[in-house]
Amino acid sequence: xxxxxxxxxxxxxxxxxxxxxxxxxxxxxxxxxxxxxxxxxxxxxxxxxxxxxxxxxxxxxxxxxxxxxxxxxxxxxxxxxxxxxxxxxxxxxxxxxxxxxxxxxxxxxxxxxxxxxxxxxxxxxxxxxxxxxxxxxxxxxxxxxxxxxxxxxxxxxxxxxxxxxxxxxxxxxxxxxxxxxxxxxxxxxxxxxxxxxxxxxxxxxxxxxxxxxxxxxxxxxxxxxxxxxxxxxxxxxxxxxxxxxxxxxxxxxxxxxxxxxxxxxxxxxxxxxxxxxxxxxxxxxxxxxxxxxxxxxxxxxxxxxxxxxxxxxxxxxxxxxxxxxxxxxxxxxxxxxxxxxxxxxxxxxxxxxxxxxxxxxxxxxxxxxxxxxxxxxxxxxxxxxxxxxxxxxxxxxxxxxxxxxxxxxxxxxxxxxxxxxxxxxxxxxxxxxxxxxxxxxxxxxxxxxxxxxxxxxxxxxxxxxxxxxxxxxxxxxxxxxxxxxxxxxxxxxxxxxxxxxxxxxxxxxxxxxxxxxxxxxxxxxxxxxxxxxxxxxxxxxxxxxxxxxxxxxxxxxxxxxxxxxxxxxxxxxxxxx
Amino acid sequence: xxxxxxxxxxxxxxxxxxxxxxxxxxxxxxxxxxxxxxxxxxxxxxxxxxxxxxxxxxxxxxxxxxxxxxxxxxxxxxxxxxxxxxxxxxxxxxxxxxxxxxxxxxxxxxxxxxxxxxxxxxxxxxxxxxxxxxxxxxxxxxxxxxxxxxxxxxxxxxxxxxxxxxxxxxxxxxxxx
Ligand SMILES: Cc1ncc(C[n+]2csc(CCOP(=O)(O)OP(=O)(O)O)c2C)c(N)n1
Numbered sequence: 001x002x003x004x005x006x007x008x009x010x011x012x013x014x015x016x017x018x019x020x021x022x023x024x025x026x027x028x029x030x031x032x033x034x035x036x037x038x039x040x041x042x043x044x045x046x047x048x049x050x051x052x053x054x055x056x057x058x059x060x061x062x063x064x065x066x067x068x069x070x071x072x073x074x075x076x077x078x079x080x081x082x083x084x085x086x087x088x089x090x091x092x093x094x095x096x097x098x099x100x101x102x103x104x105x106x107x108x109x110x111x112x113x114x115x116x117x118x119x120x121x122x123x124x125x126x127x128x129x130x131x132x133x134x135x136x137x138x139x140x141x142x143x144x145x146x147x148x149x150x151x152x153x154x155x156x157x158x159x160x161x162x163x164x165x166x167x168x169x170x171x172x173x174x175x176x177x178x179x180x181x182x183x184x185x186x187x188x189x190x191x192x193x194x195x196x197x198x199x200x201x202x203x204x205x206x207x208x209x210x211x212x213x214x215x216x217x218x219x220x221x222x223x224x225x226x227x228x229x230x231x232x233x234x235x236x237x238x239x240x241x242x243x244x245x246x247x248x249x250x251x252x253x254x255x256x257x258x259x260x261x262x263x264x265x266x267x268x269x270x271x272x273x274x275x276x277x278x279x280x281x282x283x284x285x286x287x288x289x290x291x292x293x294x295x296x297x298x299x300x301x302x303x304x305x306x307x308x309x310x311x312x313x314x315x316x317x318x319x320x321x322x323x324x325x326x327x328x329x330x331x332x333x334x335x336x337x338x339x340x341x342x343x344x345x346x347x348x349x350x351x352x353x354x355x356x357x358x359x360x361x362x363x364x365x366x367x368x369x370x371x372x373x374x375x376x377x378x379x380x381x382x383x384x385x386x387x388x389x390x391x392x393x394x395x396x397x398x399x400x401x402x403x404x405x406x407x408x409x410x411x412x413x414x415x416x417x418x419x420x421x422x423x424x425x426x427x428x429x430x431x432x433x434x435x436x437x438x439x440x441x442x443x444x445x446x447x448x449x450x451x452x453x454x455x456x457x458x459x460x461x462x463x464x465x466x467x468x469x470x471x472x473x474x475x476x477x478x479x480x481x482x483x484x485x486x487x488x489x490x491x492x493x494x495x496x497x498x499x500x501x502x503x504x505x506x507x508x509x510x511x512x513x514x515x516x517x518x519x520x521x522x523x524x525x526x527x528x529x530x531x532x533x534x535x536x537x538x539x540x541x542x543x544x545x546x547x548x549x550x551x552x553x554x555x556x557x558x559x560x561x562x563x564x565x566x567x568x569x570x571x572x573x574x575x576x577x
Numbered sequence: 578x579x580x581x582x583x584x585x586x587x588x589x590x591x592x593x594x595x596x597x598x599x600x601x602x603x604x605x606x607x608x609x610x611x612x613x614x615x616x617x618x619x620x621x622x623x624x625x626x627x628x629x630x631x632x633x634x635x636x637x638x639x640x641x642x643x644x645x646x647x648x649x650x651x652x653x654x655x656x657x658x659x660x661x662x663x664x665x666x667x668x669x670x671x672x673x674x675x676x677x678x679x680x681x682x683x684x685x686x687x688x689x690x691x692x693x694x695x696x697x698x699x700x701x702x703x704x705x706x707x708x709x710x711x712x713x714x715x716x717x718x719x720x721x722x723x724x725x726x727x728x729x730x731x732x733x734x735x736x737x738x739x740x741x742x743x744x745x746x747x748x749x750x751x752x753x754x
Contacts (some may be wrong), residue, residue: 005592005624007754136599140600140603140607141604144651145596146596195751197653197751198651198653298693320648321646322645324643325640326644465602
């Protein structure tokens with residue numbers, strides 16, 4: 001390691017101890033404030049587990065039932081708390097099982113550190129038992145990764161790992177540590193990393209760019225904000241609220257930006273994107289200034305780029321210079337941390353109200369309400385809808401719960417209808433769309449913030465992708481509320497088959513097991529609801545429960561999620577049916 | 578911005594760490610951009626590596642690539658330049674039967690005119706090294722081809738830029754930070 005390339009916190013009180021690499025890893029984690037980590041043992045990581053045994057009470061290791069569960073639990077932990085999540089696995093299959101979670105964390109900018117054991121260094125490259133090139137495999141899906149073959153390198157690499165994972169635009173880091181390095185003894189001393197020479201996590205905000213942005217906003221007749229997770233990651237919720245209120249600009253959110261501004265805020269105009277709200281999608285193509293804050297113009301947000309907001313001047317606030325002009329050309333780009341740049345913007349903004357313009361959003365909302373929302377949340381047909389389940393959850397959560405959704409129709413319904421009073425409350429796999437995310441992520445979220453109500457909303461398909469984590473819930477007594485919206489289909493794919501493949505339902509129908517019995521097998525209280533009359537009481541009972549609870553709601557089998565922007569279409573072609 | 582496909586030389590200053598080559602080449606692979614040539618070496622700064630990557634792309638693509646490369650934690654800075662903005666060269670080697678030196682008088686003239694250098698000669702073969710632009714190297718290769726080439730190899734482009742790339746300043750600023 002070339003120590004000129006990083007800066008460390010001066011820690012004069014840190015004393016040097018002669019310990020093993022394995023013990024050093026635990027001490028690094030504790031020094032970084034890690035209270036919980038998720039993982040699964042195996043040969044190449046056993047020395048570290050042996051130390052975990054000795055450090056019980058100082059750091060809590062959660063045995064998940066699959067390494068993918070460990071990675072997603074670490075993500076859930078990070079997403080609800082803003083702290084770095086940690087997952088650990090053995091070499092070979094243990095390490096490869098982490099990859100989906102790592103890829104998910106990469107695309108959703110989630111700070112996690114994954115530690116993998118590796119075969120002893122003299123066996124590297126020999127196709128040894130459970131050897132896999134996890135550094136090679138994880139390179140395209142990590143913010144940074146490194147292999148350690150000498151104990152003496154552990155403190156610096158770990159310090160760098162935590163610093164890189166959480167600074168700037170956060171992301172996953174993987175540290176692969178050979179077994180011999182875990183056994184080796186050395187003089188350990190830990191100093192946190194404070195800077196890396198080749199890495200500029202937070203570009204400086206240019207006040208002139210802020211002024212140019214403010215000028216455009218102050219002169220705009222029909223401005224619109226679309227914010228993303230950058231607001232949450234930058235802890236800029238208060239600044240966003242102040243900007244919105246002072247400027248009077250209607251503000252919409254991407255799926256990952258949800259909850260940064262309460263859903264009840266009068267200027268919150270809903271979600272953009274494929275299944276977002278009608279008004280913000282339609283009016284994206286009518287606004288005169290589009291203010292993008294900490295979002296990356298994902299294709300699920302923009303639809304066809306050729307017809308996306310062409311009439312508007314675009315202002316793009318982002319911490320990552322590579323996002324500027326990547327998908328949508330910015331007329332004004334403001335680099336930097338959202339908290340700082342929004343604070344600077346605030347002082348340049350005129351107080352304004354855009355009542356007539358705001359009314360256009362309300363009018364379109366009324367149309368969406370009549371043709372979609374009413375039937376979703378107050379259905380008159382016989383079958384239960386996903387929307388009414390969400391409405392019932394809102395009634396009991398009062399908007400205070402964190403909603404962890406999986407991927408599919410139920411996810412879109414959850415994000416559309418869940419009410420949020422607090423930031424970091426919508427935990428979902430946005431960029432990667434990873435089925436199987438919700439159950440383990442909910443465990444991580446609940447354990448990170450035990451005082452918060454955590455409700456997982458999952459489809460019958462995605463539930464079965466990581467259903468084994470019920471074992472973790474049971475063992476850890478994690479009071480997660482699990483709602484499976486069972487339509488006996490891979491609903492979202494079935495919807496596409498219906499709309500775009502002439503109803504040829506190839507392999508989307510599911511014959512499901514008795515989910516209530518399965519939950520009960522894990523000693524989790526469980527109930528199934530098949531009729532509307534039973535729903536309110538069942539949700540009430542679940543929400544009142546102090547422990548984990550499983551609720552299956554058998555919903556209408558062939559309901560579709562609308563509004564919808566068919567893929568490749570323009571945001572203004574958003575369909576209501 | 579011009580959508581014309583041009584040759585760009587991308588210069589990347591990086592920390593000297595294994596794995597970076599993978600990280601950087603993956604950025605090209607993922608976007609289906611063919612790397613015409615890639616050379617890495619020590620740079621003018623101690624412990625700092627320099628990648629010289631040649632690609633045929635649009636300027637818009639070049640800007641995005643440089644953004645993605647700089648995003649890598651261990652990449653210090655990346656730049657893109659057109660041919661006109663760089664001084665560049667390639668080098669090549671020919672291994673040719675020594676008999677030809679005597680049997681084919683033309684060969685001696687070709688060597689003389691080619692501004693190349695004989696690296697070694699023995700009874701069986703001689704090795705010629707030439708540095709220059711691609712078209713010069715190609716012209717020479719075509720001339721020898723008539724007589725037969727035992728081995729030919731050409732390096733990737735190496736290039737320095739006419740304008741400054743202020744990497745030392747960045748590193749200096751870090752030191753004093
Ligand atoms: C790991 C993974 N495999 C496949 C997909 C593709 N996919 C997206 S949504 C979906 C259906 C999800 O079905 P279910 O979990 O029952 O939820 P529903 O849509 O019915 O609410 C599938 C298969 C995916 N997103 N993730």
